[in-house]
Amino acid sequence: MIAWIGAQKFTGYEAAAIQPLIANSPIFSWLYSILSVRTFAAVLGSLEIVAALLIAIRPLWPRISIIGSVMGVLLFLSTLSFLFTTPGVTVPSGLLVLSVVPGQFLLKDLVLISASLWTLGDSLGAALRRRGAHGDGERR
Incomplete structure (x- = not known):
């Protein structure tokens, strides 16, 4: 799913769709002055694909998969932060009601x-088990 996104x-289409999210972010908007x-x-897409590949490699290299999970x-x-910085995330109804776009669009990130x-957690557990299986922590 992460690689597909x-x-x-x-x-x-997708570059234009995320543009208002980035442009309204006090953390990321400056990037449009250089990119x-x-x-x-x-x-961003490349980072997401790399994260997905690193997560998927867990059966072979759980320690490397940890990096992908942290990237994810x-x-x-960072994308959840857009819920707080993007105008139009909520609709005015007196309650916290998310708009379809961008509010519900961002909710998938939860x-x-x-x-x-x-x-x-799974990769950390596998890496620790693998390390423990070698006794002294060194790979043989």
């Missing part, structure tokens, strides 16, 4: 950050 960042909208989206957590924490945290 990352691959879509290479399209003009075009399409270039920034491609860099950081990527989705599931993705949860999955990244789960894979992080």
Whole structure:
């Protein structure tokens, strides 16, 4: 899922769709002064694809998968921050009601950050078990 979302960042449609999210972010908006909208989206997409590949490699190299999971957590924490910085995330109704776009669009990142945290714990556990299986912690 993360790789699929990352691959879509290479399209003009997706680059334009995330542009208001980035432009309204006090943390990330400065990036548009050095990167075009399409270039920034491609860099973001590349990071998402790398994170997905590193997570997927867990059966072979759980220690490397830890890096992918941490990348996923950081990527989705940053996109969840857009819930607080993007105008139009909520609709005026007196309650916290998310708009379809961008509010509900961003909400998927709660599931993705949860999955990244789960894979992080799973990879850490596998790496520790693998290390413990070697006794002194060295690979043979």
